[in-house]
Each structure stands twice: as structure tokens, then as C-alpha cells.
Amino acid sequence: MELQFLGTGAGMPSKMRNTSSVALNLSAENEGYWLFDCGEATQHQILHTSLKPRKIMKIFITHLHGDHIFGLPGLIGSRSFLGGEEQLDVFGPKGIKEWLATTLRITNTHLNYELIVHEIEEGTVFEDDKFKVTSKFLQHVIPCLGFRIEQKSLPGKLLVDKIKELGVPKGPMLKQLKNGEDVYLEDGSLVLSKDVTGEPQKGFTIAILGDTSACMASVELAKDVDILVHEATFDSETGNLAKEYGHSTITDAAEIAKEAGARSLIANHISARFMPSDVAQLKRQGEEIFPGLLIAEDYARFEWKDDVVKQIE
Numbered sequence: 001m002e003l004q005f006l007g008t009g010a011g012m013p014s015k016m017r018n019t020s021s022v023a024l025n026l027s028a029e030n031e032g033y034w035l036f037d038c039g040e041a042t043q044h045q046i047l048h049t050s051l052k053p054r055k056i057m058k059i060f061i062t063h064l065h066g067d068h069i070f071g072l073p074g075l076i077g078s079r080s081f082l083g084g085e086e087q088l089d090v091f092g093p094k095g096i097k098e099w100l101a102t103t104l105r106i107t108n109t110h111l112n113y114e115l116i117v118h119e120i121e122e123g124t125v126f127e128d129d130k131f132k133v134t135s136k137f138l139q140h141v142i143p144c145l146g147f148r149i150e151q152k153s154l155p156g157k158l159l160v161d162k163i164k165e166l167g168v169p170k171g172p173m174l175k176q177l178k179n180g181e182d183v184y185l186e187d188g189s190l191v192l193s194k195d196v197t198g199e200p201q202k203g204f205t206i207a208i209l210g211d212t213s214a215c216m217a218s219v220e221l222a223k224d225v226d227i228l229v230h231e232a233t234f235d236s237e238t239g240n241l242a243k244e245y246g247h248s249t250i251t252d253a254a255e256i257a258k259e260a261g262a263r264s265l266i267a268n269h270i271s272a273r274f275m276p277s278d279v280a281q282l283k284r285q286g287e288e289i290f291p292g293l294l295i296a297e298d299y300a301r302f303e304w305k306d307d308v309v310k311q312i313e
Contacts (some may be wrong), residue, residue, distance in 0.1 A: 001204055002303045002312070003227070003267060005296040010233045011067055016273040017298055019067040022208060022229060022268070024149065025051070027067070030056040031129065036147065036208045043078050048299060049105060054084035058126070061092030062210025063144035064099065073103045076298045077283035080112040091126065093143050094119050109124025120145070136221050138212035140246040145210055148221045157180055162196045204304050207262070212268065213243060213250040222260035224293040227302070227309050230256060231269035232295070236285050250282050253259070256288035264309040268296040275306050
């Protein structure tokens with residue numbers, strides 16, 4: 001699993017930060033890419049990465065402010081031109097269906113794939129045999145959602161010595177056993193999956209939140225997650241503005257991560273008032289509460305490996 005930030009700014013694009021979007025790369029899990037928010041020029045940002053728009057399978061929209069959705073119609077249209085033929089699911093709050101349908105209709109945008117738009121409330125918004133996504137409304141100036149993505153438990157590792165002892169040959173049988181299926185050998189003997197596999201492995205859990213002031217919904221979504229992605233529009237000196245506009249400071253984000261018991265925190269949605277030279281000070285403010293927090297820049301990539309989040313250089 002890998003996260004790549006396509007836009008980490010707040011409100012409008014700046015020379016250093018584009019508007020909001022983050023890609024969850026699930027290629028290793030055979031799920032393609034999931035996009036969270038799609039601010040203006042997101043597809044331009046993608047051009048500078050190895051991400052393929054045709055492999056974007058799901059888009060989750062936190063709320064209907066322009067810096068989170070204005071890139072969506074263009075990306076949806078380009079996905080057709082770039083060979084996208086598989087179904088695309090868009091999840092978002094009430095109003096997303098009307099806005100997209102009107103925009104695509106008036107611009108006569110033709111799609112070569114099925115677009116399904118889901119207007120969602122709180123609760124489970126998507127679930128299959130690999131993942132579960134739940135949402136809660138946060139505290140912003142318009143309805144705004146946060147998302148919790150949970151990977152379900154993975155099959156245990158194969159016990160090599162036990163497999164050799166029982167005479168299981170290399171090939172398809174090994175995959176069947178790993179996937180929990182029992183198999184018969186050529187001599188008719190039955191090999192039980194539970195006898196040749198270790199304990200199931202815990203999947204990863206991520207919370208990706210939209211714009212919000214500090215609130216309990218954020219804590220609940222982030223409870224014991226491996227990675228929390230939380231907005232940090234302001235610093236601790238401008239907390240009055242954060243409350244007025246329904247946003248968080250870097251210290252708010254750190255306090256939410258600490259209270260929730262998150263294992264790591266990546267702060268984004270940084271105001272353009274902060275220059276690159278200010279980022280170190282922002283980081284210090286947050287680290288006083290949550291040591292080791294990371295601040296995302298555009299194009300930054302992070303992977304979850306060996307129970308640790310690491311930035312990919």
C-alpha cells in the first residue's frame with residue numbers, strides 16, 4: 001500500500017501546493033488506485049507521476065468545496081481518452097450526483113465506461129472481501145466527510161517445512177492452501193489449509209479526513225489507525241482563524257492523532273500563507289504533541305511497510 005499526495009494546499013492552488021487530492025495506490029492488492037478528493041488540476045498533477053488515470057477505480061469526495069472537486073469532471077473525461085473501460089465509482093455527499101450529471105451533460109462529455117455516483121451518509125459506504133470503507137460527518141462549514149479504510153485480514157504465511165513434510169508439490173495447490181482451501185494430493189490424502197498456514201495477518205487501516213475543526217468524529221475515524229491523514233490549514237498562532245473557517249491547526253491534528261492512538265500522522269491541506277521556510281516550524285509545533293508527524297508536500301509518496309510509515313524518496 002502506498003499513498004501519493006497530488007495536492008496538499010488549502011483553498012486555492014499556489015506555486016508550491018496544488019488543491020486537495022491524495023491517491024491510495026492499491027496495485028499490490030490488485031485494486032488499482034483509489035482517489036480521495038479531486039481538486040482543480042489534479043489530472044495535471046498526475047502527469048508528473050507514474051499513476052494511470054485508467055486504473056483509478058474509485059473516487060471518494062469529502063465535500064463539495066471547489067478546491068476538492070473542480071478537477072473531477074476533467075479527470076472523468078480524460079479517463080475515457082486514456083483507455084479507461086472499467087466501471088468507475090464516485091462516492092460523495094448529497095449534491096455530487098446532480099453536479100456531475102449537469103456538468104457532463106452540458107459539456108456533452110462522452111464516457112466509454114460506466115460511471116456510478118453514490119451519494120453517501122455516515123456508515124459503511126463500501127465493502128468487499130478485501131476492504132471496508134466507513135464514513136462520518138466532520139465539523140466544517142458545509143457537510144464534509146472523513147473516511148476510514150480497513151484492509152481485512154490477510155491469509156497466514158505458508159509453513160514451508162510442514163508443506164514439504166506432507167509432500168505438497170509446487171504449483172496451484174500452494175495458492176489454494178494459502179487462500180484457505182483444503183486440497184487432495186495424488187495419493188488421495190487430504191491436506192488441510194489450517195495445518196500448513198500460520199495465523200492470519202492483520203491488514204492496514206487508514207483514516208483520510210476532509211476539512212474539519214477538531215471534533216470527536218475525527219477521533220472515532222482515526223481510532224488505532226496505522227496512518228491518519230489530517231488537515232493542518234493553520235499554525236498554533238492562527239487558531240482563531242481555524243475555528244472561524246472550520247479548519248484545524250497543526251496542533252489540532254496532532255492532538256486528534258494522539259487521542260485516537262494513531263500510529264502515524266501525515267498533515268496536509270496547508271495554507272498558502274506558509275512558505276517552505278515555515279514548514280519546519282509547523283512540524284516542531286505538531287511534534288510537541290505527536291512526535292514523528294510528517295507534513296506532506298505535493299508528489300510526496302509514503303508506504304506502509306513492516307508496521308512503519310516511510311516516505312519514499
